[in-house]
Amino acid sequence: MRRRCAGRAAAGAGALLIAACGTGGMVTAAGQFGAPLGAAVAAGTRPDPPAVPTSTTLATPTPTPALSAAPPAQAPPSLTQAQIHGAVARLDGVIRATMARTGVPGLSVAVVHKDRTLYLKGYGVRRVGDPRPVGPDTVFQLASVSKPLASTVVAGVVGGKTVAWDDPVVKHDPEFALKDPWVSRHVTLADLFAHRSGLPDHAGDLLEDLGYGRPYIIARLRYEPLAPFRASYAYTNFGLTAAAEAVAKARGVTWEELSARVLYRPLGMTSTSSLFDDYANAPDRASLHVKVNGHWEAKGSRDPQAQSPAGGASSTARDMVSWMRLQLGDGKVGGRTVIDQAALEQTHLPQIVSAPPRAPFGEAGFYGLGWNVGYDDLGRLRLNHSGGFDLGAATTVTLLPTEGLGIVVLTNGEPLGVPEAVAETFFDIAQHSRQTVDWLPLIGGLFAKMDQAGRSTLDYARPPPDATQRHPADAYTGTYDxxxxGPMQVLSTPDGLVMRLGPKGTAFPLRHYDGDTFSYPTQGENAVGLSGVRFTVREARRATAVTVEHLNQNGLGTFTRR
Structure with missing residues (x-):
């Protein structure tokens, strides 16, 4: 399945690597920062689970390990003021060149260094065909950059002693359950924020595409097959969302209100929200855009409210400056403590191997609590996350805490590697005083390959020349559970068979392919073009079951006639 989502994780100096989602893949190149490029650069491929568990990935279910209160020793700062200012001086040219090469409609960028804003600027337009410009206060959907925001919120609650990172989720949400009862009792907030619960990649996302809301999706996680607990990494928007929901319940408020109380209001992030309606109603907002036949179009919207903690926040470059200052200032902004330092530092620690080394002397990629975590060739901690909606948004944030340096890039175009290329070029110039790699085609090429991931191996647009339909339409019609x-209805209409799914009965037209197999156009954020629908017809010449290929990644896509 194609996954742009919002963040993936992986890494490896000296090699070009990509790993799966984390809606965060990381890309590194020999001779560069050697650090992970966090990433919406992810798609349907999954990183191999670590062969040997590390100290933060337990091979057998044991009590949750205590998280260290302090990060490992780090290299001292190595960038001079002149290097950083030189990179900032060239950033305008980098951005304009990237926009010219891709045509991305709009972009907003901010750079922070040692509690100071060095760069804050918008480019392009909010919507194609509309001359209103993007500025520092234009609101963008963050997609999976919502995750490190969410872990900051939880760190604030942890600092207030209402919850602890190693609290079992059921302590605050007794109804939460996964398929294994033991795991259900022991999985912690940290396990879900680090994607090490055993849930499969992007568990629950297809339910969101069908229109189901947060409570329904979280309740259905108990049906998902589980990989080894705390010994395998798989990026899950709704696993993280379930943990965030438990924290909100512990405080007796909604997640959306908790985010505002703990983080957005104290930091003065007046244009930031975890409510989709606030983004949709913002007068200065960037519309989503996709590329159609080489041209950018504002074709629709993406309501990620169901997974708000994982992908539903919206913000501006100006507001994100305040949050980057908080992260780089150990929970303080302007000398004022907003988030407890010890609780925040825990989010910056490696919690799980997200991508094991793929080459001799390669470096592993890690995921922390809502962050891709890596260490570059100079031993510097590097925090990163990217976000992306296939329906038209791409974002990234990268921090080098020992340098006190951070950049955020927000765009209103589908993921093509634009924000990652701008950020990597900036760090490249800062480190080497010149651009040593043309990052845009490098990262863009990886996105292009991933764009094909997860598509069916059958070309449903071209039925076999001798294709025949084995049974009349009424053999397939009916209700399946x-x-x-949830339920599926198959109806016969003047235009042919139609499959209805989801709480709103979304209609998917079925086109005969061969035998008892039909095709249908997938929809939503995880759409992969045409996919298959295969009916099982027994002796009575009436279908008893139907398997939907696109919904069957985890073996859950078979519906039985009612």
Whole structure:
């Protein structure tokens, strides 16, 4: 399945690597920062699970390990003021060149160094065909950059002693459950924020595409097959969302209100929200854009409210400056403590190997609590996350805490590697006083390859020349049940068979392919073009079951006739 989502994780100096989602892949190149490029650069491929568990990835279910209160020793700062200012001076040219090469409609960028804003500027337009410009206060959807914001919120609650990172989720949400009862009792907030619960990659996302809301999706996580607990990494928007929901319940408020109380209001992030309606109603907002036949179009919207903690926040470059200052200032902004330092530092520690080394002397990629965590060739901690909606947004944030340096890049175009290329070029110039790699085609090429991931191996647009439909339409019509996806209706209409799914009965037209197999156009953030629908017809010449290929990644896509 193609996954732009919002962040993936991986890394490896001296090699070009990509790993799966984390809606965060990381890319590194020999001779560069050697650090992970966090990333929406992810798609349907998954990193191999670590062969040997590390100190933060337990091979067998044991009590949650205590998290260290202090990060490992780090290299001292190595960038001079002149290097950083030189990179900032060239950033305008980098951005304009990147926009010229891609045509991305709008972009907003901020750079922070040692509690000071060095760069804050918008480019392009909010919507194609509309001359209103993007500025520092234009609101963008953050996609998976919402995750490090969410872990900051939880760190604030941890600092207030209401919850602890190693609290079992059921302590605050007794109804939460996964398929294994032991795991259900022991999985912690940290396990879900680090994507090490055993849930499969992007568990629950297809339910969101069908229109289900947060409570339904979280309740259905108990049907998902589990990989080894705390010994495998798989990026899950709704696993993280479930943990955030538990924290909100512990405080007796909604997640959206908790985010505002703990983080947005104290930091003066007046244009930041975890409510989609606030983004949709913002007068100065960037519309989503996709590329159609080489041209950018504002075709629709993406309501990520169901996964708000993982992908539903919206913000501006100006507001993100305040948050980057908080991260780089150990929980303080302007000398004022907003988030407890010890609780925040825990989010910056490696919690799970997200991508094991793929080459001799290669470096592993790690995921922390809502962050891709890596260490570059100079031993510097590097925090990163990217976000992306296939329906039209791409974002990234990268911090070098020992340098006190951070950059955020927000765009209103589908993920093509634009924000990652701008950020990597900036760090490249800062480190080497020149650009040593043309990052845009490098990262863009990886996105292009991933764009094809997860598509069916059958070309449903071209039925076999001798294709025949084995049974009349009424053999397939009826109502079918599925405990995970809910009921499905198959109806006969003048235009042919139609499949209806989801709480709103979304209609998917079925086109005959061959035998008892039909195709349908997938929809939503995780759409992969045409996919298959295969009916099982027994002796009575009436279908008893139907399997939907696109919904069957985890073996949950078979519906049984009612």
């Amino acid at each position: 599925n405990p995970y996806y």
